Amino acid sequence: MFIQIEPTSEIPIYTQLANQLIELIATGTLKASDALPSVRSLAADLGVNMHTVNKAYHELEKKKIIEIIPKSGAIINPISSNGPSDMQMDLIKLHLKPLIAESIVYGLDKEQILSITSSIISEITEG
């Protein structure tokens, strides 16, 4: 599991972990119906507490990215072919808007923002 936690980051550990798991799913390194490591083993791997990993998993479950099967484990949900749910779409837009506004304030124009976005997408999908 190629995950790197920065304990001193201002981003909470469970968020770092959830983000990196999402990235691994987006790149295809982790595929639908794959089992995630148990909270205990991943916690030991990363040198963090079991509850911290557990929290990350539940964040991913809230977002419908994984399914937690009680007393058994967590598996990755298939990428929806219908696209995101309303809830998922709202969340994306909610978080995307301030970032884009910030980019504009930094002097980026539409083309530049789209170009950066495009390159990040390529980085993930072709990385």
Next chain:
Amino acid sequence: MFIQIEPTSEIPIYTQLANQLIELIATGTLKASDALPSVRSLAADLGVNMHTVNKAYHELEKKKIIEIIPKSGAIINPISSNGPSDMQMDLIKLHLKPLIAESIVYGLDKEQILSITSSIISEITEG
């Protein structure tokens, strides 16, 4: 000052405030060299504490979006014609990447992500 704070949001008040100020700058409602309201008056307007507004202003100063002149006030910096600094660009990419990865996991493809991005940009720049 058209700012709406949701006290029960999981997003901290000072972040909500900073984000909305950024949006007002991005839309052109607030322009370069405009003075921001004093921390005391804006705090009174919004019904929050002076220190909360002060923290939002300092967040914006860290991002070089405004300049705080000690014992005097805060003014909005001009939008850079050189585009973002390296620090600003790194911050944007750092926050953009997990969002894009999440979008991909939700089943959005490159075109759809660029389309959403484009529509948000238009929403901001064309009111």
Next chain:
DNA sequence: ATTCTGTTCTAATACTATTATAACAGTGAT
């Protein structure tokens, strides 16, 4: 001068993040 400004300090409260243990009950493999 007087008011307004951001700054600084102390303080209190509530919440979040993280870790540490421990026990519990269902799962899965042997």
Next chain:
DNA sequence: ATCACTGTTATAATAGTATTAGAACAGAAT
């Protein structure tokens, strides 16, 4: 059936963040 493994739950402690409150200070603006 045993036994290790699973997520769940509970308690607790620590540290840090977010928010509010009140006050005092010194420079700025008029």
